[in-house]
Amino acid sequence: MAMWGGRFTEASLAEFSEFNDSLSFDYLLAQQDIQASRAWTTGLLEAGIITATEAEQLDHALADLALAVESNPKLPLQTQEEDIHSWVEAQLQQKIGVVAKKLHTGRSRNDLVATDLRLWTKLNAKQVRSTLINAIGALITFADAHFGAVMPGFTHLQRAQPVLVSHWALAYIEMLKRDLSRIDDALARMDVCPLGCGALAGTGIQIDRSALAQRLGFQSAALNSLDAVSDRDYVVELSATASLCMTHLSRLSEDVIFFCSGEAAFFKLGDAISSGSSLMPQKKNPDVFELLRGKTGRVLGHLVAILHVLKGLPLAYNKDMQEDKQGFFDLMASWQQCLLVLATVLPHLSVNVERCRLAAELGYSNATDLADYLVSKGIAFRDAHELSGELVLVASKQQKPLEALALAEMQQVSPSISEDVYAALTIEAGLAKRASLAGTSPDRVKEALDATKLWFEAL
Template identity: 75%
Template sequence: MAMWGGRFTEATLDEFKAFNDSISFDYQLAQQDIAASKVWAAGLAKAGLIAADEAKQLQQALQQLAEELLQNPRLPVESDEEDIHSWVESKLTERLGAVARKLHTGRSRNDLVATDLRLWTRAAASAVRSSLLGSIQALLNFAEAAGTAVMPGYTHLQRAQPVMVAHWALAYVEMMKRDLGRLDDASKRLNVCPLGAGALAGTGVPVDRSWLAQQLGFDAAAANSLDAVSDRDFVVEFSAAASLCMTHVSRLSEDVIFFCSGEAGFFKLGDAISSGSSLMPQKKNPDVFELLRGKSGRILGQLVAILHVLKGLPLAYNKDMQEDKQGFFDLMQQWQQSLQVLATVLPHLSVKVAVCRQAAELGYSNATDLADYLVGKGIPFRDAHHLSGQLVLIASGQQLPLEQLSLTEMQKVCPDISEDVYPALTLEAGMARRNALGGTSPEQVLPALVQARAWLATQQ
C-alpha cells in the first residue's frame, strides 16, 4: 500500500500508477534521501520525539542501505514503489518494523524531495565546477602551446584583422570565467535547507530546523515554508548557467570545426579525436566538436521546459513539479560530461602555424594598419579610412596585397605616404600596434596568459 493509501478504498489504476510513479528517475536521489533521513532521525531524537536508541537503529539501517546502493544504484528501480521516499521507508520497515514507521513523523515528501534535490544539485554543481576548471586549464595549455602564432580574426565570418591564436583561446577563457562566476553564484542561493517545512505550512513537531540545516551542510534553513517546498529557482538558475556555458562551448566548437576544415586548415585534429566516413576513405571528421555543439541545444531545451513547468503554478507544491527532475538530471550530467570531454580533446588539437600566418597576411587585413599609419601622418581618421579603402581597391584589382603596391601607386592616392609605410604594414607591426589593454599584441596577450594562470591557481 502507498504511504498515502489510508483514506482510499479502491486500488490504484495501473495506467495511473505507471503515469504517476517517479521511481524510474528519482532513484538518483537515493543517497540524498538517506542523508536527509539520517539527519531527520537525529533531529527527532534531539526533540525527544523518538528514543535515542530508535534513532540509532534508523541511522544504522539507513547506512546499510546507502552501502547497498553503492553496489547497485538502480536497486530501487527493481521495486514496485512509487518514488524513492517510499522505497527507503519500505526497506527500513522490512528491517526495523514499527521503528521505521516513526521516521516520517512531522515530515512531508514535499520538504524531503526539495531537500534531496538541493543536495543532489550541490554535488552535481561541484562536479561541473571541476570540469569547467579543467576546460579552462586545457584552453590555457593550448594558448601556451600556440606561442606567438598569428591567425586571421573574423567579423561577419570575413577576415578582419590578425590576432594571436592565444588571444583567441583566451577569449573563451574569459567566457568560462564568467560561467564559473554564475555557477558559484547560483550555488550560494542553492544552499538553504527546506527540511522541516512540512507539506506547505511548516512541521508540527518541535525540531530545530537550523540544526538540521547545519548538519546537512546548508548555510541556513529556508525562511518561509510555502516557498521552501515550491521553490525551484535553483533548477532554473543552474539550467540557465548551463545553457549559457554550453552556448560558449558551442561557439568554440563551431570555430574549431571551421578552423579544421579544408577551407581554412588552421588547426589539425589529432587522430584520437577524429572519426572517418563509412564510404569516403579520405574523410577526417570533427565529430566530437559537432556533438559538443549539438549538446547545447539539448541543454537549452531543458531550461525552456522547466520554465514552462513553473510559470503557471500556484503556491505551494503541485505534482507538475515532478517534471523538474528528468530534464535537470540530464542537463547537469550532460553539462559536466561535455566540459570533461572538451578538456580531454583540446590537447589533441594543434595549430598549423605557417597556414595561419599566410591566411592572416591575405585578405587585406592590414588595411586598418594602413589607415592608422595615415592617422600618424596627421590625416583625420575618416579621411584615412577612405584613402586606405581606395588603395585596397587598387591592390585587389591587381590581385596584390597592399604591401606589394609600389610607393608611386600609393602616393598617387596619398602623397603623404613614404617608404616607412612598408614596415607599418607587416603582421608584426600591426600586432604590436594593438597594445592597449585587452588587445592582441604579444605585450598584452602573454601577460594576460600569466594572469589567467594565476587566477586559475586560486580556484582549485
Template identity: 80%
Template sequence: MAMWGGRFTEATLAEFRDFNDSLSFDYQLALQDIAASRAWAAGLLQAGIINQQEAQQLDAGLADLAVAIEADPTLPLQTQEEDIHSWVEAQLTAKLGAVAKKLHTGRSRNDLVATDLRLWTRLNAGYVRQALLSVLRALLVFAERAGTDVMPGFTHLQRAQPVLVAHWALAYVEMFKRDLSRLDDAVARLDVCPLGCGALAGTGVAMDRHTLAQRLGFAQAAANSLDAVSDRDYVVELSAAASLCMTHLSRLSEDVIFFCSGEAAFFKLGDAISSGSSLMPQKKNPDVFELLRGKTGRVLGHLVAILHVLKGLPLAYNKDMQEDKQGFFDLMATWQQSLLVLATVLPHLAVNTEQCRRAAELGYSNATDLADYLVAKGVPFRDAHELSGALVLKASAAKVALEALPLTEMQQVSPLITDDVYAALTIEAGLAKRAALGGTAPQQVLWQLKQAQQWFDALSD
C-alpha cells in the same frame, strides 16, 4: 503500499500508477534521501519524539541502506514502490519493523524531495565545477603552447585583422570564467535547507531547523515554508548557467570545425579525436565538436521546459514539479560530460602555424594599419579610412597585396605616404600596435595569459 493510501478505499489504476510514479528516475536521489532521513531521525531524537535506542536503530538501518545503494545504485528499480521516499521507508520497515514508521513524523514528501534535490544538485554542481576547471586548464595550456602564432581574426566570417592564436583561446577563457562565477553564484543561493517545512505550513514537531540544516551541510534553514517546498529557482538558475556555458562551448566548437576545414586548415585534428567516412577514405571529420555543438540544443531545451513547468504554478507544491527532475538530471550529466570531453580533446588540437600566417596575410587585413599610418601623418581618421579603402581597390584590381603596391602608386592616393609605410604594413607591426589592455599585441597577450594563470592557480590555494 502507498504512503498516502489511508483515506482511499479503491485500488489505483495501473495506468495511473505508471503515469504518477517517479521511482524510475528519482531513484537517483537515494543517497540524498537517506542522508536527509538520518538528519531527520537525529532531529526527532532531539525533539523527544523518539528515544535513543530508536534513533540508533534508524540511523544504523539507514547507514546499511546507503551501503547497499553505493554497491548497486539501481537497487530501488527492482521494486514497485511509488518513489524513492516510499522505497526507503519500505526497506526500513522490512528491516526494523514499527520503529521505521516513526521516521516520517512531522515531515512531508514535499520538504523531503526539495531537500533531496538540493543535496543532489549541490553534489553534481561540484562535479560540473571540476569539469569546467579542466576546460579552463586545457585552454590555458593551449594558449601557452600557441605562443606567438598568428591567425586571421574574423567579423561576419570575413577576414578582419590578424590576432594571436593565444588571444583566440583566451577569449574563451574569459567566457568560461564567467560561467564558473555563475555556477558558484547559483550554488550559493541553493545552499538553503527546506527540511522541516512540512507539506507547506511547517512541521508540527518542535524541530531545531538550524541544527538540522547544519547536519546536512547547508548554510541556513529556509525562512518560509510555502516558498521552501515550491522553490525551484536553483534548478532554473543552473539550467540557465548550463545553457549559456554550453552556448560558449558550441561557439568554440563551431570555430574549431571551421578552423579544421580544408578551406581554412588553421588547426589540425589529432587522429585520436577524429572519425572517418564509411564511403570517402580521405575524410577526417570533427565529429566530437559537432556533437558538442549539437548537445547545446538539448540543454537549452531543458531550460525552456522547466520554465514552462513553473510559469503558472500557484503556491505551494504541485505535482507538476515532479517534472523538474528528468530533464535536470540529463542537463547536469550532459553539461558535465561535454566539459570533460572538451578538456580531453583540446590537447589533441595542433596549430598549423604556416597556414595560419599565410591566411592572416590575405584579405587586406592590414588595411586598418594603413589607415592608422595615415592618421599618424595627421590625416583625420574618416579621410584615412577612405584613402586606405581606395588603395585596397587599387591593390585588388592589380591582384596584389597592399604591401606589394609600388610607392609611386600609393602616393597617387596620398602624397603623405613614404617608404616607411612598408614597415607599418607588416603583421608584426600591426599586432604590436594593439598593445592597449585587452589587445592582441604579443606582450599584451602574454600578460593576459599570466593573469589568467595566476587567477586559475589561486582557485586551488
C-alpha cells in the same frame, strides 16, 4: 507501498500508477534521501519524538541502506514502489519493522524531495565546477603551447584583422571564467535547507531547523515554508548557467570545425579525436566538436522545459513539479560530459602555424593599419579610412596585397605616404600596435596569459 492510502478504498489503476510514479528516475536521489532521513532522525530524537534506541535503530538501518545503494545504485529499481521516499521507508520497515514508521513524523514528501534535490544539485554542481576548471586549464595549456602563432580574426565570418592564436583561446577562457562564477553564485543561493517545512505550512513538531540545516551541510534553513517546498529557482539558475556555458562550448566548436576544414586548415585534429567516412576514405571528420555543438540544443531545451513547468504554478507544491527532475538530471549529465570531453580533446588539437600566418596576411587585413599610418601623418581618420579603402581597391584590381603596391602607386592616392609605410603594414607592426588593455599585441597577450595562469593556480 503508497504513503497516502488511508483515506482510499480502491486500488490505483495500473495506468495511473505508471503515469504518477517517479521511482524510475528519482531513484538517483537515493543517497540524498537517506542523508536527509538520517539528519531527520537526529532531529526527532532531539524533539523527544523517538527514543535513543529507536534513533540508533533508524540510523544504523539507514547507514546500511546507503552502503547497499553505493554498491548498486539501481537497487531501488528492483521494486515497484511509487518513489524514492516510499522505497526508503519500505526498506526500513523490512529491516527494523514498526520503528521505521516513525521516521516520517512531522515531515512531508514535499519538503523531503525539495531537500533531496538541493543536496543532489549541490553535489553535482560542484562536480561540474571541477570539470569546468579542468576545461579552462586545457585551454590555458593550448594558449601557452601556441603563443606567438598568428591567425586571422573574423567579423561576419570575413577576415578582419590578425590576432594571436593565444588571444583567441583566451577569449573562450574569459567566457568560461564567467560561467564558473555563475556556478559559484548559484551554489551560494541554493545553500538553503527546506527540510522541516512540511507540506507547505511548516512542521508541527519542535525541530531545530537551523541545527538540521547544519547537519545536512546547508548554510541556513529556509525562512518561508510556502516558498521552501515550491522553490525550484536553483534548478532554473543552474539550467540557465549550463545553457550559457554550453553556448560558449558550441561557439568554440563552430570555430574549431571551420578552422579544421580544408578551406581554412588553420587547426588539425589528431587521429584520436577524429572519425572517418564509411564511404569516402579521405574524410577526417570533427565529430566530437559537432556533438558538442549539437548537445547544446538538448541543454537549452531542458531550460525552456523547466521554465514552462513553473510559469503558471500557484503556491505551494503541485505535482507538475515532479517534471523538474528528468530533464535536469540529463542536463547536468550532458554538461558534465561535454566539459570533460572538451578538456580531453584539446591536447589533440594542433595549429598549422604557416597556414594561419598566410591567411592572416591575406584579405587586406592590414587595411586598418594603413589607415592608422595615415592618421600618424596628420590625416583625419575618416579621410584616412577613405584613402585606405581606395588603396585596397587598387591592390585588389591587381590581385596584390597592399604591401606589394609600389610606393608611387600609393602616393598617387595620398602624397603623405612614405617609404616607412611598408614597415607599418607588416603583421608584426599591426599586432604590436594593439597594445592597449585587452589588445592582441604579443606583450598584452603574454600579460593576459600570465595573469590567467595565476588566477588558475589560486583556484
